[in-house]
Amino acid sequence: MDKIRQVINKERKTAVFPIVCADHCVRLLNMSLAEVANDGKKLAQVLEYGYQTYQYDMVLVFSDPYVEAQALGCPIKFSPSPTLLGPKSNRVTDRTGEIIKAAELLKQRVDVPVFVSIKGPFTLASFLIGIEDFLKALIAAPKKAEEVINQALEFQIGYLKRLLKVSANIFIGDPVASSSVISPKLFERFAFNPIQILIKKIKEQELITGVHVCGETKPIIPILDELGADILSIEDITPKTRTLKMGGVSTDTILAGNETRIKSEIKQALNEPYLILATSCDVPAETDMKNIKTMMEIAHTYHRN
Amino acid sequence: MNIRSVADSLSVRNKIGSKTKVRGLSLIQAPNLIVGRNMDFDDIKKAVVDLDVETVKKLVTQLLKQKTRPEEIMEQGLIAGMKEVGRLFTCKEYFVPEVLMASEAFYAGFDLVSPLLKTDKMNEKGKIVMGVVEGDIHDIGKNIVKVMLEASGYQVVDLGKDVPTEKFIEAVTRENPKILAMSALMTTTMMKMRDVVNGLEQKKLRNKVKVIIGGAPANNDFAKKIGADGYGEDASAAVSLVEELIG
Numbered sequence: 001m002d003k004i005r006q007v008i009n010k011e012r013k014t015a016v017f018p019i020v021c022a023d024h025c026v027r028l029l030n031m032s033l034a035e036v037a038n039d040g041k042k043l044a045q046v047l048e049y050g051y052q053t054y055q056y057d058m059v060l061v062f063s064d065p066y067v068e069a070q071a072l073g074c075p076i077k078f079s080p081s082p083t084l085l086g087p088k089s090n091r092v093t094d095r096t097g098e099i100i101k102a103a104e105l106l107k108q109r110v111d112v113p114v115f116v117s118i119k120g121p122f123t124l125a126s127f128l129i130g131i132e133d134f135l136k137a138l139i140a141a142p143k144k145a146e147e148v149i150n151q152a153l154e155f156q157i158g159y160l161k162r163l164l165k166v167s168a169n170i171f172i173g174d175p176v177a178s179s180s181v182i183s184p185k186l187f188e189r190f191a192f193n194p195i196q197i198l199i200k201k202i203k204e205q206e207l208i209t210g211v212h213v214c215g216e217t218k219p220i221i222p223i224l225d226e227l228g229a230d231i232l233s234i235e236d237i238t239p240k241t242r243t244l245k246m247g248g249v250s251t252d253t254i255l256a257g258n259e260t261r262i263k264s265e266i267k268q269a270l271n272e273p274y275l276i277l278a279t280s281c282d283v284p285a286e287t288d289m290k291n292i293k294t295m296m297e298i299a300h301t302y303h304r305n
Numbered sequence: 306m307n308i309r310s311v312a313d314s315l316s317v318r319n320k321i322g323s324k325t326k327v328r329g330l331s332l333i334q335a336p337n338l339i340v341g342r343n344m345d346f347d348d349i350k351k352a353v354v355d356l357d358v359e360t361v362k363k364l365v366t367q368l369l370k371q372k373t374r375p376e377e378i379m380e381q382g383l384i385a386g387m388k389e390v391g392r393l394f395t396c397k398e399y400f401v402p403e404v405l406m407a408s409e410a411f412y413a414g415f416d417l418v419s420p421l422l423k424t425d426k427m428n429e430k431g432k433i434v435m436g437v438v439e440g441d442i443h444d445i446g447k448n449i450v451k452v453m454l455e456a457s458g459y460q461v462v463d464l465g466k467d468v469p470t471e472k473f474i475e476a477v478t479r480e481n482p483k484i485l486a487m488s489a490l491m492t493t494t495m496m497k498m499r500d501v502v503n504g505l506e507q508k509k510l511r512n513k514v515k516v517i518i519g520g521a522p523a524n525n526d527f528a529k530k531i532g533a534d535g536y537g538e539d540a541s542a543a544v545s546l547v548e549e550l551i552g
Contacts, residue, residue, distance in 0.1 A: 081491065083442055083467075132445050135402040136409065139356060180521075183400045215521070219397070252524065255492060284492035284522075 003057040004113050004208065007274055008230050008244055014270065015057040016277045016299040017246070018254060018292050019233075021117075022063040023081070023285035025050040033285075034078035037063035040101025044109070047102065051110050053289070054296055059110050060171060061103050062117040062282065067095050069119070069127035072155055081285070087130045096159050103168040113169050113208060118159060120174025120211075121194035124152035131176060138186055145190060153194045160201055169208040171233070172198055180215030187220050192227070199228050210246065214281040235280040237269060246276035249295060255284045259294050266298050345373070346381035349414065353386025354393070356406035358413045365414040375421040383414045387456035395541045401445060404540070408452040415455070429458065431551050434476045435486035436464030438497035443490035446519060449540045450486065457544050473501045477510050483551045486543070488520040495522050499531035506532075515550045519543055 006012035248269025537543030
């Protein structure tokens with residue numbers, strides 16, 4: 001059994017995954033994110049390279065946050081980082097097939113669980129009509145907000161079906177639903193049910209499901225616990241949860257910290273009885289390889305079975 | 306403070322005015338303009354806090370028709386409302402959607418009042434140039450900071466989002482602001498703030514303007530590292546920082 005599942009089953013205390021995504025790997029290989037994000041084979045290639053370089057315990061297929069938004073008609077520009085240019089229009093570029101292809105290829109090439117990152121319907125909805133208008137609609141036009149969320153959910157259910165066919169584990173990222181942006185009350189009303197619907201579908205296939213919410217999450221921990229996910233990837237791992245936590249090393253530390261700081265955060269994090277030791281969000285693209293390697297080495301020094 | 310004591314305090318401040326009654330309200334009439342009762346301003350403040358755009362418009366229009374002083378509508382109604390919204394945001398009773406809607410309400414009134422305000426009075430606290438750095442289009446935080454600064458009496462020149470380094474430098478040269486405020490939400494764009502600081506130094510403008518930064522990936526250490534004068538964690542902190550630097 002893989003280490004991630006062992007930790008979920010409490011048969012092992014720790015697994016490690018600095019959240020290395022395509023943007024960091026393309027820098028290592030001197031490639032551009034735009035070419036990789038549009039090509040499943042290349043995406044698999046760079047993510048495999050990241051895995052071979054650092055030897056972590058899972059792989060996450062994530063090129064950029066706008067795959068689904070673009071498939072629903074939002075214009076995207078890579079310059080070189082991806083930028084969402086505006087709300088939904090008529091021009092659709094569907095990259096979901098490339099993401100599925102990358103997951104399939106990686107499953108054949110790596111011996112750790114392969115996860116695909118998809119957007120939570122709440123965050124996806126915010127991309128579809130523009131984040132600011134969406135946030136205002138939550139208060140001024142809640143029915144309209146719900147309509148857009150349902151549209152996003154419908155799309156994600158279809159995308160998820162295709163991902164589950166290739167037996168990909170799933171991470172649902174819902175950053176706009178964090179308590180840095182919306183109140184726990186709005187989370188409960190608008191974000192909770194759509195995520196839970198997706199989680200149920202993943203669990204029916206006995207695949208692993210994680211939820212990632214960056215930013216402030218402390219006020220919504222009890223709600224996140226009710227989602228029924230296997231893993232909660234959060235920035236602050238100090239609050240108690242029933243769900244297995246993932247995190248412990250801040251993105252600032254992995255980007256700009258030194259060995260002492262990384263060591264101190266890992267030591268602190270390993271007070272958790274069971275943990276997927278990870279960065280609190282995805283590793284910034286320009287992060288020095290040395291820091292990621294240091295994180296892996298220190299994690300192995302403090303190895304716990 | 307009750308209505309009587311408010312009226313009394315206003316009477317002291319407006320000795321040349323004479324008391325009059327308009328639509329059942331006790332008002333103190335200056336030669337051309339009328340000072341409204343605090344109750345009117347409190348209603349505007351409450352409408353801003355209640356995120357009620359239409360009521361703000363209605364109340365401000367009504368007071369302006371009654372020739373109430375626009376400065377008072379602004380300060381005691383709209384600004385007071387946004388200050389309360391800032392407080393609620395700081396103590397996590399309000400979140401971003403609430404602040405965005407409050408900003409809508411504030412601007413609904415501000416747009417009616419601002420043409421009637423004396424520009425020098427409105428902007429007496431100083432000019433601030435602000436924008437989101439190149440490659441970054443996340444401007445909600447910047448927009449919230451902007452409204453809080455305007456509500457605090459600063460003149461804001463908003464360069465918008467995805468602003469190239471040279472545009473920031475040009476704006477500092479042209480506008481001669483007391484503060485340059487920049488933000489970035491992504492780790493991939495945050496280093497652009499350092500480029501702007503370096504650009505200001507190269508053009509020998511750095512000592513003419515205070516530079517403050519904001520955005521999720523930044524912090525105080527980062528601000529120091531790139532040579533900025535300060536970092537504001539949120540909109541309220543940004544306003545406090547500005548007050549501290551130039552207030």
